[in-house]
Amino acid sequence: MAVNPSFGALSGLARALVQHGQLTEPAAVELQKHARESGSGFIEEVVRSRRMTSADIAEFCAYTFGLPLLDLDSADPTQFPVDLVDRKLMLTRRVLPLRKRGNRLAVAIADPSNTQALDEVKFQTSMSIEPILVEVEKLEAVLGRALERSDTTLKQLIDDDLSLEFADQDQEATPEAAAAAADVDDAPVVKFIQKVMLDAINEGASDIHFEPYEKYYRIRLRVDGELREISQPPLVLKEKIASRIKVISKLDISEKRVPQDGRMKLVLSRSRAIDFRVSTLPTLHGEKLVLRILDPSSAMLGIEALGYEADQKELLTEAINRPYGMVLVTGPTGSGKTVSLYTFLNMLNKPGVNISTAEDPAEINLAGINQVNINDKVGLTFATALRSFLRQDPDVIMVGEIRDLETAEISVKAAQTGHLVLSTLHTNDAPSTLTRLINMGVPGYNIASSVIVITAQRLARRLCACKQPIEIPYEGLINAGFRDDELDGAWQPYGPIGCEHCKGSGYKGRVGIYQVMPISEEMSRLIMRGGNSIEISEQSQLEGVRDLRQSGLLKVRQGMTSLEEVMAVTNE
Numbered sequence: 001m002a003v004n005p006s007f008g009a010l011s012g013l014a015r016a017l018v019q020h021g022q023l024t025e026p027a028a029v030e031l032q033k034h035a036r037e038s039g040s041g042f043i044e045e046v047v048r049s050r051r052m053t054s055a056d057i058a059e060f061c062a063y064t065f066g067l068p069l070l071d072l073d074s075a076d077p078t079q080f081p082v083d084l085v086d087r088k089l090m091l092t093r094r095v096l097p098l099r100k101r102g103n104r105l106a107v108a109i110a111d112p113s114n115t116q117a118l119d120e121v122k123f124q125t126s127m128s129i130e131p132i133l134v135e136v137e138k139l140e141a142v143l144g145r146a147l148e149r150s151d152t153t154l155k156q157l158i159d160d161d162l163s164l165e166f167a168d169q170d171q172e173a174t175p176e177a178a179a180a181a182a183d184v185d186d187a188p189v190v191k192f193i194q195k196v197m198l199d200a201i202n203e204g205a206s207d208i209h210f211e212p213y214e215k216y217y218r219i220r221l222r223v224d225g226e227l228r229e230i231s232q233p234p235l236v237l238k239e240k241i242a243s244r245i246k247v248i249s250k251l252d253i254s255e256k257r258v259p260q261d262g263r264m265k266l267v268l269s270r271s272r273a274i275d276f277r278v279s280t281l282p283t284l285h286g287e288k289l290v291l292r293i294l295d296p297s298s299a300m301l302g303i304e305a306l307g308y309e310a311d312q313k314e315l316l317t318e319a320i321n322r323p324y325g326m327v328l329v330t331g332p333t334g335s336g337k338t339v340s341l342y343t344f345l346n347m348l349n350k351p352g353v354n355i356s357t358a359e360d361p362a363e364i365n366l367a368g369i370n371q372v373n374i375n376d377k378v379g380l381t382f383a384t385a386l387r388s389f390l391r392q393d394p395d396v397i398m399v400g401e402i403r404d405l406e407t408a409e410i411s412v413k414a415a416q417t418g419h420l421v422l423s424t425l426h427t428n429d430a431p432s433t434l435t436r437l438i439n440m441g442v443p444g445y446n447i448a449s450s451v452i453v454i455t456a457q458r459l460a461r462r463l464c465a466c467k468q469p470i471e472i473p474y475e476g477l478i479n480a481g482f483r484d485d486e487l488d489g490a491w492q493p494y495g496p497i498g499c500e501h502c503k504g505s506g507y508k509g510r511v512g513i514y515q516v517m518p519i520s521e522e523m524s525r526l527i528m529r530g531g532n533s534i535e536i537s538e539q540s541q542l543e544g545v546r547d548l549r550q551s552g553l554l555k556v557r558q559g560m561t562s563l564e565e566v567m568a569v570t571n572e
Helices: 005-009 012-019 025-038 042-048 054-065 087-093 115-125 136-150 154-163 175-182 187-203 235-248 296-300 310-320 337-348 382-389 405-416 430-440 444-450 474-480 521-528 533-542 548-557 563-569
Strands: 096-101 104-109 128-133 207-212 217-223 226-231 260-269 272-283 286-294 325-330 355-359 370-373 396-399 420-425 451-463 507-518
Touching: 012 025, 012 042, 012 054, 025 042, 042 054, 042 136, 054 128, 054 136, 087 115, 096 136, 104 115, 104 136, 115 128, 136 187, 187 207, 187 217, 187 226, 187 235, 187 260, 187 272, 187 286, 207 235, 217 235, 235 260, 235 272, 235 286, 310 325, 310 337, 310 451, 310 507, 325 337, 325 405, 325 430, 337 355, 337 396, 337 420, 337 451, 355 382, 382 396, 382 405, 396 405, 405 420, 405 430, 405 444, 420 430, 430 444, 430 451, 430 507, 430 533, 444 451, 444 521, 451 548, 451 563, 474 563, 507 548, 507 563, 521 533, 548 563
Parallel strands: 104 128, 325 420, 325 451, 355 370, 355 396, 396 420
Antiparallel strands: 096 104, 207 217, 207 286, 217 226, 260 272, 272 286, 451 507
């Protein structure tokens, strides 16, 4: 019997999951492809896709591979012999030494088919290795804490550098002062910045804030939409840290009077690198720097992982597979619009499709897509790039943001002449996006004939596994927006509790809340008659389109987030 070539390409755990009916073969192939492209692990992709939990995978591996299973919550990380294994090996191969007995070393691992990792540990330690299965999420958390414990403290790294004096920030820097400030070979500062970046990636942060004040200097991470302070390095280091980041971001280190924007890349392994978008801002007490973390793997998760409901996913999939028309994504800054757009582009990115994007700036690099960075200083605007795209035989065009009438008009005309156009606007919901285009000056008949679907979105914090059922009064649920027939006792609201895994917040990760509004014939007629956003919203409700609050309440019913969180992110 011939072997299915795709099945033959499956390796290790993926093959075992398919053979035991835990995954379909196409799903396993797709997840393995995502893992390879993003540089993440196969188990992480399975968990992200929500096909299996990390606990389910660990139990399956223990039963299938005949290995012992350990709950890391019951172990004491301070007793792990982390000094026996190279730090880089632990980070790249995701292994953690648990205990040493004679010449035998017990090693925690989430994927038992990853024999190469165990072989490398064996080669490095010259010891006999005993693999112990653990949950991948707990391994990541404990690994981060164990490595942090083994890391040298900042003051130990810096030693007598604390006595250095710096010129006043308002003075014009001489070339000698600039070179001294850059100090690109300053190992302590380099190590400290790298550690902050690694901590941010491990925490799942979206931004890193370096903030100088008169009496202190602090570093904060934005995790699940909230800022958390992680460090207060010595104030004397503020210029050294800023200069180092500016050097590797290719910014002018002598210019401290105006904001600057740049990029840097942190290589984690041969198969994974994280980009950072760097923004500097002159403040009263020095330069504030914000690093936006741009992880290409976020665009590889697939539309299933974004949180769309089944009917919303079907509407969007149908829209982006149309040969022409306009798909608009709207929402405030930080609502996940970029990830949604790149997910759509990744679905369309095939050898026979010509895709061009104009962005300010390009946040995620995708092979096979022609990405252009807008540069207003040299006249490369969104409108200029769009005109050039139309002479480049495009199939799909992505415009980072429609900001003015000229860009809007060219985008609409492109959508009307055989191109699929994806773009974003800053509006509160889907209906107000149409009136925003009208207020820009785009004629209603052009909007009605070009726009296919509009999706508005917000990001809500996802409840951690420590969540617990809570009681909410009937009146409170009705006032929140639930219908009487939905309060049938078939579901239970949950609330945040807090544990070590979520650092006491009760939330871990985020989930998308969406309003997906296709433009129907009746809605098109309403637009051409000059209908306002209220009339369009009422028509969308008649057609069964859930608004953001209704979509959020559905997530509450599914136990993904809390009512309090939905009320906060969909406050109308």
